[in-house]
Every structure is written in structure tokens, then in C-alpha cells.
Amino acid sequence: MHVAQLLAAEAIDAVLTGRNLSSAIEAVLKHHSHITPQQRGAMQDLSYGTLRHYGQLQALLSPLLQKPLSNTRLRCLLLVALYQLQQDRAGAHTVVDQAVQAAGSFKPQWAKGLVNAILRNFLRQRDALLAAIQNDDVASYSYPQWWINKLRKQYPQDWQAMLLAGNQHPPMSLRVNLRQTSMADYVARLDAQGISADVVGDSALLLHKPLPVERIPGFSSGEVSVQDAGAQLAAPLLDAQDGMRVLDACCAPGGKTGHLLELARLDLLALDSDALRLQRVKSNLDRLNLQATLLAADAAQPDGWWDGRPFDRILADVPCTASGIVRRHVDIKWLRREADVASFAQQQARILPALWQLLAKGGKLLYVTCSVFHEENQSQIDGFIKQQVDARQLPLSSPMLPPQGQLHPAAHHDGFFYAMLQKI
Ligand SMILES: C[S@@+](CC[C@H](N)C(=O)[O-])C[C@H]1O[C@@H](n2cnc3c(N)ncnc32)[C@H](O)[C@@H]1O
Numbered sequence: 001m002h003v004a005q006l007l008a009a010e011a012i013d014a015v016l017t018g019r020n021l022s023s024a025i026e027a028v029l030k031h032h033s034h035i036t037p038q039q040r041g042a043m044q045d046l047s048y049g050t051l052r053h054y055g056q057l058q059a060l061l062s063p064l065l066q067k068p069l070s071n072t073r074l075r076c077l078l079l080v081a082l083y084q085l086q087q088d089r090a091g092a093h094t095v096v097d098q099a100v101q102a103a104g105s106f107k108p109q110w111a112k113g114l115v116n117a118i119l120r121n122f123l124r125q126r127d128a129l130l131a132a133i134q135n136d137d138v139a140s141y142s143y144p145q146w147w148i149n150k151l152r153k154q155y156p157q158d159w160q161a162m163l164l165a166g167n168q169h170p171p172m173s174l175r176v177n178l179r180q181t182s183m184a185d186y187v188a189r190l191d192a193q194g195i196s197a198d199v200v201g202d203s204a205l206l207l208h209k210p211l212p213v214e215r216i217p218g219f220s221s222g223e224v225s226v227q228d229a230g231a232q233l234a235a236p237l238l239d240a241q242d243g244m245r246v247l248d249a250c251c252a253p254g255g256k257t258g259h260l261l262e263l264a265r266l267d268l269l270a271l272d273s274d275a276l277r278l279q280r281v282k283s284n285l286d287r288l289n290l291q292a293t294l295l296a297a298d299a300a301q302p303d304g305w306w307d308g309r310p311f312d313r314i315l316a317d318v319p320c321t322a323s324g325i326v327r328r329h330v331d332i333k334w335l336r337r338e339a340d341v342a343s344f345a346q347q348q349a350r351i352l353p354a355l356w357q358l359l360a361k362g363g364k365l366l367y368v369t370c371s372v373f374h375e376e377n378q379s380q381i382d383g384f385i386k387q388q389v390d391a392r393q394l395p396l397s398s399p400m401l402p403p404q405g406q407l408h409p410a411a412h413h414d415g416f417f418y419a420m421l422q423k424i
Contacts, residue, residue, distance in 0.1 A: 001094070002102040004042035005084075007032060009076035009102075011047045016072065021047060021331035050076075050083040051330040052167055055142035057082045059133045064118045064125075074106055074115070081119055092123055142167060146338040147323070154374050158408060162372060165409040166326040166333075172210035173413070175227040176203045177288060179262045186224065189217050200412045201400065202236065203262075204229040222288035227255045228325075230413030231370070233398050234315060235259035237418060238366045240266055244312040247271065248292070249299040249355055254281030256317055256368075261290040268292040269311075271299055300350040302358055310360035318348045320369040320376050324407075324415025345375045352384050356391065359423045364394070367419040377406060377417035385421075394420040 007028050014024035025047060029040065050057060057079045069075040081099035084090040096119045103115040122129065133139035137148045141163045151159040174197070176186045183199060190197055190205075195217070197205040206229065213219045213226060234256045240246050245267045251257045252272040261268060272278045275296035282294060297305040299316070321344050326332050352367065359365055369376050385391050396405055396418055409415035 001042060002098040003032075003035060004039050004046055005077060005080050005099055006102045006105060007035070007039075007043040008046035008050065008080045009073055011043070012050055012076040012079065013073045015051060015331045015334065016076070018335065020335065021051060021329070024331075046080050046083065048330050049087060050080050051334065052327075053083055053087050053142050054079065054334060055138040055144075056133070056140070057086065059136055059139035060086065060122065060129050061118075063129060063132070064121050071106065071108070071111075074103065074111055077102055077106075078115060078118055081115070082122060085119070085122065086126075096120060096123070143333050144336075144338075147333065147336075150338075150341075150373060155372075155408075162408050162415070165411070166415075168327050168411070170228075170327045170414070171412065172207045173200070173227060173229045173232075174205045174207065174216065175225045175232050175259060175262075176205065177223050177225065177262050178203055180221075180223045181218070186218070193217055200229045201232055203259075204232045206412055220287065222290075225255065225258060225284070225288070227259070228328075228414045230324075230400075230407050230416045231255055232259065233400060233407070233416070233418065234317065234366060234368055235263050237396060237398055237420065238313050238315055239364065239397075240264050240313045243267070245269075245309065246313045246315070247311040247355070247358060248315045248317070249351070250317050250319060251294075251315075252277030252281050254284040256315060257281055257292060258284050258288045258290060260315070261285070261292065262288070266292075269295060271295045271297055271305075273298050300347075300354045302354055306358055310363065311358050312360050312363045314355050314359055314363070314365040315368065316352060316355050316365055317368040318351050318376075320344050320348070320371040321373060322370050324370045324372045324409055324417075327409065328414065341373050341375050344371075345380060348376060348380050349383065352380070353388065356384075356388060356421075356423070361390075361423050363423050365421045365423075367417075367421060369417045370414060371417060372406065372408070372415045378404060378419070381419045381421070390424050391421050392424055394422050396420055 011024040011028045015021050060082055061078055081095055084095045085092055099119060100112050100116045103111040138145055141148055143163055151162055176183055196208040200206045218224050240260055242265045248257045248270045250272060251270040252274055257270045270281055270292040278294055278296050321336055321341055322329060322332050401407055405418040407416045
């Protein structure tokens with residue numbers, strides 16, 4: 001386990017200097033290709049777990065240090081061990097011994113002694129340390145203070161539940177491809193293989209236990225995809241019918257693109273500004289045996305790529321802070337800055353009016369974010385409608401969605417915002 005602790009510390013250190021967690025893990029694993037699958041899995045669990053609870057762990061560590069540790073990797077190793085002791089409830093002495101062993105690979109000779117002393121002090125003083133941080137928001141919720149303040153202001157009733165939901169382990173949800181099979185048949189197939197799942201939407205299943213995709217029946221042949229149940233609301237809401245011309249304006253990696261094509265035979269243009277991410281759309285569609293025209297281009301500058309034929313439907317799944325999906329992307333809590341909210345809102349305010357010009361009269365545009373911040377959601381829509389006299393907001397036709405379109409993160413789904421606009 002000391003190898004997993006060390007590698008997790010390396011990945012977390014990279015995140016705290018601005019790198020996203022999945023690319024940090026990938027980079028670390030690339031340099032340690034000899035490790036076992038168990039060490040690999042443990043390293044990932046420790047990295048995710050430590051960052052999920054980073055606010056609490058750093059508050060527990062600070063009083064145990066006489067002065068801030070300049071060796072940031074060693075600090076991260078301590079955080080990983082504290083995570084195991086505090087959240088994982090792993091065997092205390094084993095965790096400490098392994099962390100001391102891991103510290104043996106650090107240059108300063110004193111690293112082992114320091115790790116040993118700090119972790120043993122933590123075990124002795126745990127109750128007092130926890131009592132001392134109980135009124136500290138960042139330590140209690142493990143989010144930055146600005147994020148807590150914003151949610152408290154925007155959701156006076158629900159902010160705590162939303163923060164806590166974002167700290168849970170994410171479930172694994174599947175979308176059954178109704179073009180290839182039925183829900184009943186697919187559930188029976190899972191059953192026959194001893195895989196238990198709950199039906200949580202028209203085509204959404206929640207696995208009781210996550211599985212590697214290779215073990216999901218029918219994954220490689222496109223009978224099923226991995227997609228959060230909240231994200232699965234987009235395609236049915238867009239209400240695209242056979243033969244329609246549809247634009248999926250920010251499509252990568254293609255989760256919603258595939259769903260749209262599973263539900264109707266469309267003339268679909270799937271656009272994304274990131275050519276690399278667009279390759280993932282292609283491989284997703286290939287797996288599902290579905291076709292769309294793929295284009296790497298800027299949705300905010302259609303003059304460069306639009307052929308002048310209006311679209312009947314547009315899906316605008318715009319770039320956003322991703323504040324609604326932090327249980328899957330735990331690093332977002334620590335990578336985002338408060339100013340990012342305004343900067344994403346500006347990008348959205350560039351994309352939305354540009355796409356509006358491409359919509360046919362009577363056509364519908366579904367605006368989507370995976371954010372919970374008002375600036376990116378209803379405030380963005382209110383500002384748009386004020387300026388756009390031919391736009392009206394329609395009620396949403398999904399029993400899972402509240403009328404305002406803001407889906408809070410909860411046990412069965414992530415947090416999303418949906419707004420349906422029609423050109424009149
Ligand atoms: C929320 S993700 C889309 C998720 C995707 N719809 C799905 O369901 O799999 C937002 C996407 O917008 C893309 N993007 C950001 N700015 C863009 C722009 N100006 N034009 C087109 N795509 C953009 C990003 O590359 C990213 O892939």
C-alpha cells in the first residue's frame with residue numbers, strides 16, 4: 001500500500017498546482033507501468049478520496065505542523081494517510097507504518113520521523129482536532145469558502161444537502177440503447193449475470209456496484225453506454241423527430257450525441273471546438289453504430305462553418321464550471337477560482353446568441369449546463385431573453401425536473417440545469 005500512497009501523493013501534488021486529476025493520474029501511472037492492478041486501483045481511490053475531503057484533511061494537518069511544509073509532495077503523503085485514518089477508517093497502525101515506509105523514499109532523512117510523529121499525534125489528538133474545526137466551513141464541507149458562500153446565498157434551503165451530495169461516491173449509471181434492445185430485456189440480461197441495478201429513468205439504470213466497462217454486457221456492441229441519469233434527460237427533452245436537422249453544438253465526448261441518434265433518425269451536425277475530444281465522439285458513435293457529421297469549430301463563430309440552412313433543434317451543452325458534477329470530478333472543487341464563474345458565463349453569453357441565429361422559426365434550443373451556479377443558468381437565460389425578442393422559454397416536460405430546470409445533485413444523478421427556448 002505504501003506505493004499507492006506515494007503515487008497518490010504525486011498525483012494530488014500535481015492537482016494542487018493546477019493539473020486536472022485524470023491527467024495527473026495518467027501521467028503518474030505512465031512512469032510506473034510496473035505496478036499491479038491492485039496498486040493502481042488503490043492509488044486512484046486514495047487520490048479521489050483525499051481530494052474529495054481535502055478541506056477537512058488540510059484543516060486537520062495544519063495544527064499538527066509547527067510550520068508549513070515546503071516539501072509539497074510530503075505534505076500530500078500526510079494528507080493521503082490522514083484520509084485513510086479519518087475517512088477510510090483503515091487499520092491505524094498499518095496506515096502509519098506504510099506511510100512511514102513511503103516517506104523513506106523522500107530525500108530529507110527526517111521525513112520518516114516527521115510522518116511517524118505527525119500521524120501518531122493525530123491519532124492521539126483526533127477528537128480535540130475534530131472539535132476545533134467543527135465551526136470551520138471549509139473543513140466541515142470540504143469546498144472552498146467562496147463556493148460555500150455562493151451556494152448558501154443562491155440556495156438558502158438546500159445548500160448543505162447540495163454540498164454533501166457532491167461529496168458522495170458517484171454511482172455508475174447506464175443508458176440502454178432502445179434502438180437495439182428494451183429495458184426489460186436488458187435488465188433480464190443483467191439479472192442473468194448476477195448484476196443488480198435499479199431502473200431510474202426511461203432508459204437509465206443505476207448499477208448497485210460499479211463495473212469496468214469490459215464487464216458490462218453489450219457495452220462493446222453499443223447496447224448500452226455509461227451516462228449519468230441527469231445527463232440522460234437532455235436527448236428526450238430536445239424532442240427531435242425523425243428527419244429533423246439538428247445541431248449538437250458542444251458535443252464532445254458525445255454522450256448526448258449518441259442518445260439523440262438512438263431516439264430518432266436525424267440529420268445531425270455534431271460540433272466541438274476541441275478536435276481531440278471530437279475523436280472520442282467518433283469512437284462512441286462507431287461503438288453505437290450511429291452516424292453524424294462531425295466538425296471541429298467554434299460554436300460562437302458560425303460564419304466560418306454554417307451553410308445557411310436553419311436547424312430544427314439545437315442542443316447547447318455549453319462549457320461551464322461543472323459545479324454540479326464534483327462527486328465525479330473531485331479536483332474541480334480545488335481547481336476552480338471564483339472568477340471562473342464569470343468567465344464561463346461570458347463564454348456562454350457568446351455562444352447562445354450565435355447559435356440562436358441558426359435556429360429555424362418555431363425551432364427549439366435546449367440550453368444545458370452541469371453547473372449549479374445561477375450565473376451560468378437561469379440568470380444567463382434571463383439576460384438572453386431580455387435581449388432576444390423572438391425567444392421564449394418553454395416549460396420542461398420531464399417528471400424528474402423541477403419547473404425551474406435546476407436538477408440538484410442527489411443520490412441517483414448529478415446536478416444539471418436545463419432551459420428550453422423556442423424561436424417565435
Ligand atoms: C459540457 S461539455 C459537452 C458534453 C457533451 N455534450 C456530452 O454530452 O458528452 C462542453 C464541450 O464544449 C466544448 N466547447 C467549449 N467551447 C466551445 C465552443 N466555443 N464551441 C464549440 N464547443 C466548445 C468543449 O470542448 C466541451 O467538449
